[in-house]
Amino acid sequence: MAKTIDFESSLKELEQVVGELDGEIKLERALSLFERGMELSTQLESFLKVAEQKVEILRKQADGSHVAEAFDDKNLDSSAD
Template identity: 45%
Template structure:
């Protein structure tokens, strides 16, 4: 059974890959494989953060005093 990937372990692996590549003590082939793995981990982390961002919302009162949820922030505003 495959272990479910989580953000923290993926980020930790990405840091390990970065450290290994910075040391420059690997073969070209190993560096390429580390790079590919790092891209996959980075894409997973970015996707995870995007999903979490969509779940974050702020509860606000409208003019009638009714609470409703709004996006945490508008991506187009940045």
């Protein structure tokens, strides 16, 4: 069974990585931790983007007003006006 990845556990791991990088470690370990930290950072950024889109999507109307709509995965592929 695959391990479930969630925002909180990824953030906690990133905090641990940063904490270890602050210490006295060998170069090879530092590079490995840096790589993992970058992976986690990218993953967390994706979590936040999806969360932001789920809160609401603003659609500009012809008259310039905005209407809040519920998030729909189909809206991810459409370009902003």
